[in-house]
Amino acid sequence: MPAPGVLVSDGQMPETPHAERLYLECQPRVVRYLTRLVGHADTARDLAQETFLHAARSPLPESEPGQRAWVFRIARNLGLNHLRDTAQHARMAPDLDGGTGPAQETTLLVREALAQLAPLDRDIFLLREAAGLSYAEIAEACAVTEDAVRSRLQRARQALRVLLHGTLATERARGVRFSGRNDE
Amino acid sequence: MTIENTIDAFVDGAIVDTTALDAALASSDGRAYLFDVLALRQTMQTSMPAAAVRVTRIRRPFLRYASAAVVALALVGAGYAAGLRQAPAAEVTAANTSDGARPPEPTRVIELTPGVNWHESRGGD
Numbered sequence: 001m002p003a004p005g006v007l008v009s010d011g012q013m014p015e016t017p018h019a020e021r022l023y024l025e026c027q028p029r030v031v032r033y034l035t036r037l038v039g040h041a042d043t044a045r046d047l048a049q050e051t052f053l054h055a056a057r058s059p060l061p062e063s064e065p066g067q068r069a070w071v072f073r074i075a076r077n078l079g080l081n082h083l084r085d086t087a088q089h090a091r092m093a094p095d096l097d098g099g100t101g102p103a104q105e106t107t108l109l110v111r112e113a114l115a116q117l118a119p120l121d122r123d124i125f126l127l128r129e130a131a132g133l134s135y136a137e138i139a140e141a142c143a144v145t146e147d148a149v150r151s152r153l154q155r156a157r158q159a160l161r162v163l164l165h166g167t168l169a170t171e172r173a174r175g176v177r178f179s180g181r182n183d184e
Numbered sequence: 185m186t187i188e189n190t191i192d193a194f195v196d197g198a199i200v201d202t203t204a205l206d207a208a209l210a211s212s213d214g215r216a217y218l219f220d221v222l223a224l225r226q227t228m229q230t231s232m233p234a235a236a237v238r239v240t241r242i243r244r245p246f247l248r249y250a251s252a253a254v255v256a257l258a259l260v261g262a263g264y265a266a267g268l269r270q271a272p273a274a275e276v277t278a279a280n281t282s283d284g285a286r287p288p289e290p291t292r293v294i295e296l297t298p299g300v301n302w303h304e305s306r307g308g309d
Contacts, residue, residue, distance in 0.1 A: 035232055107231040128196065129228045135198060153196075154188050161220045164227065171223035178195075178222060 019056045022067055027052070030075045033131035037079040037123070039111055047082060051075040069140030072131060076123060076141060106167055113163035117156050124149055125156035187214040195221050 030051055034044035054074045060067045114122050120142065127138045138153075139146045161168065185201075190208040194200045195218070208214035 032232070036228070041232070103231065106227065110227060110231050129225055135196065150189065150192065154192055157192070157221055157224065158188070160224055161217075164224065167227055168220050168223040171227050172219050176219060176222040176226055179225065 018060060018067070019052070022055065022060070022071060023052050026068055026071050029131045030071065033072065033126055034075055034079050036114070036126045036130040037076075038082055043082065047078045048075065050078055054078070065134070065137050066140065068133065069137040072127060072133060072137070072141040073143075076127070080119075080123075109164060109167055113160055116163060117159055118152075120144070121152045121156040121159070124152045125160070128153055187211060188217055190214075191218050191221060194218075195225070 027048060030048045031041075031044050034047045034051075035041050038044055038047065051071060051074045055071050058070075061070050114126075117125065123142060124138055124144075127133045127141060133141065135146045135149045135153075138149045142149070144152075185204055187208040190200060190204045191214060194205055194208075209218070
């Protein structure tokens, strides 16, 4: 049952000011994070809807960073549950569309590289790079300390540097753009 | 704090000690790490998994009609074969064509008597 004053219209957008603001602010990032986590855009959108339904039905933390971390904690749990339930299928069916060859290849390489990371390292990396959360928000979402976030993030980046060496060299040759917070 | 820690904090929008950042960027390893982290971020943004692959069957009307015709023929053939198996064998009587065959004997013999008027002259009762 939804909490008092929290309604959900047609399973889409929560109808309280806080929940609506949170939805508008976080929904694209939640979908991005879940897409990376489960490797499937349609599934990610379904899980994102479920995430906000769960968030709307539970009392939110008071602070905005706390609310964002709470939403991503729900998203992470739902994503991990989905991965656990469909582990074999996910391994067998990489999700690639009919795009160009190099783009497909890069997507597959990134997916395979991410799959080789330790689960918590991968989650922290994705929460940073795909969702754009701060260290404090990631720590809250994953229930670890900020120091643990820093060290695991660095470990994930170092591993991906090795695993994606060729891809990163190509990307560097094209030119890189600096963006301080990856939350666009 | 290592070079990588400093670069990570810098690219992740955290507060960084400028002296440490200066030292990190002064080393070739630090710069290489910075470029790789930015390239990795760029790669993550440009290589998102796509929507579900929607498998659509190619429509081929000719193949569909040919398949229907083959199925219909197979059904007709199977029905014919089943009918042949289930029908009782017909008894065949061979015609007797030997030379010794004779016509059956008459049951009544009327002899022709000359001079008798066989035509009817009065109304019969």
